[in-house]
Structures are given as structure tokens and as C-alpha cells.
Amino acid sequence: MKQIAISILCLLMTIATAAQEQKTIRGFDGGMMLHSGYISGNLDGIGYKAKGAPKGIGGVIRMHLGEHFRVGTEGYVSTLDQRGNGSYLKYGWGGLLADVRTVIGKLQPYAGLTVGGGVNTTLLMFEEPESPWAPIGGTRYHRQGFMAIDPFAGCDFIVSEPMHLTVKIDYLCALGGGSMLPHGPRIYFGFLFFH
Numbered sequence: 001m002k003q004i005a006i007s008i009l010c011l012l013m014t015i016a017t018a019a020q021e022q023k024t025i026r027g028f029d030g031g032m033m034l035h036s037g038y039i040s041g042n043l044d045g046i047g048y049k050a051k052g053a054p055k056g057i058g059g060v061i062r063m064h065l066g067e068h069f070r071v072g073t074e075g076y077v078s079t080l081d082q083r084g085n086g087s088y089l090k091y092g093w094g095g096l097l098a099d100v101r102t103v104i105g106k107l108q109p110y111a112g113l114t115v116g117g118g119v120n121t122t123l124l125m126f127e128e129p130e131s132p133w134a135p136i137g138g139t140r141y142h143r144q145g146f147m148a149i150d151p152f153a154g155c156d157f158i159v160s161e162p163m164h165l166t167v168k169i170d171y172l173c174a175l176g177g178g179s180m181l182p183h184g185p186r187i188y189f190g191f192l193f194f195h
Contacts, residue, residue, distance in 0.1 A: 029070075030061035033166065033190030039080055039089075041180040046140055048124065050089055050180055054078040060192075062097070071098050074114055078182065087125050091182045093118025093148055093172070108156040108164065117147040120174075120181060146174040146181050156192065164192045 035058070040051035058076025065071060075094025082088060095116015101108055126138035154168030168188040174181035 024066065026064040026066060027195055028061065028063055029164075029192050029194045030059065030072075031164075031166070031190055031192035032057065032059045033076075033168065033188040035076065035078065035186045035188040037078075037184055037186030039078075039182060039184040041183065043122065043124075043142075043180045046124075050080065050082055052080050052082070054080040054089075054091075054186070056186075058094070059190075060097070062099070068100050068102060069098070070101060070110075070112075071096070073097060078186070082124060083126075085125050085128065086123075088123055089180065090121045091118055091172075092121075093146075093174075093182070095148065095150070099152075103158075106158045108158060109153075110155070111153040112151075114150040114152065114170075115148075116150075117145065118174075120144045120146060122180075144176070144181075146176045148172055148174045148182070154188070162194050164194065166190050166192050 035056050036053050038052070039054055040049070042049050056076050056078035058074065060072060060074035062070040062072030073094065074097055075092075078091045078093075080089040080091075093116060095114045097112055097114040099110050099112025101110035120143070122140070122142045124140045125136050126140070127136055129136050150170050150172045152168055152170035154166055156164035156166045158164050166188070169185060170188070171185050172182050174183060
């Protein structure tokens, strides 16, 4: 709980600083990104270790406050396939973000923090079906909400003023107890449109 409070305070201080320094909205940006990374952890209660590279998609939209500050929101879905039989762990998550950016030639590096949450849905099948539409024994299903903080850093390549390509890394830190919550690094590739 202390981590959540500190993260929210940092996010609010960034927004307040941006609003005091530059009270004008200088535009918007948004776009889509694909991502992957690595997740591992134990599922409490069933003695199963999940691990692997998730794949996912999502997007971001931000409002520019002055030259360097942006605030907005982002959301993603990450799916971690398991056991090769349709089993999976799926994380849908998102939140409010604040970041700082600068421009160096055709590059635009940025860093920031997202505070939010999401839902973890897990389906694990430990037996194979005997025939199509037959019930599958040994199946486990679990759904759990979580709070999350997500520090990130990235860099845009400015293709043109209205369009940028972007690469970003983050480390999603889910907070809570119970079943396996998402923790781990991810890398994102995508495009952004500026207005």
C-alpha cells in the first residue's frame, strides 16, 4: 500500500509541476504498440510454475502540457500461452500516465510512470480431451483484479511531424496477493500520431 501511495504522489506531483510551468495544451499524440517480454512465477494453491514470453497489443493517448510534459492514459492485453494446449494467463491492464520527453534531432527520448490496475485471467488444462466437445478434467480457472505501477522509458524516431515510430521498455509491478500477478520486463514497438 505504501508503494501505491508513493507512486500516485509522484504522478500527481509531475502533473502539478507540468500544469504550473506550462498552462497551455500543446497538442495530443496516440497510437498502438505490440509487445513481448518475460514473465515467470508460481501459481499459489496448485503448485504450478508459469513462465514464458507474453505477446500483446495495446495503445496510448497523451495530452502535451508545454514542451516536455505529457499526461494521458494507456492500456494493454498480454497473453502468456502455457502447456501448448490452449492454456493461458491473460493480463488486461491500464492506467493514468505522466511522462517527460525531449527532442534530439530525429529522436525523442521519454520516461514516465503509469499508475492503474487490471485483471488476471488464468485457464490451465492438465488433461487432454478424449474427443471434440468432451469435458476436460483437471482444468483450473481463476480471475483476479490487481493494482499496478509501471515505470517506463522509450524513444521515438520522428518519421514526420505527424507520425513517429516508437520503442519502449517497462517493468510492470502488480500489487496484491493470491495467484500469480504480472511482474516482469516488456518491450514495445509501435507507431504514434501527433496533432
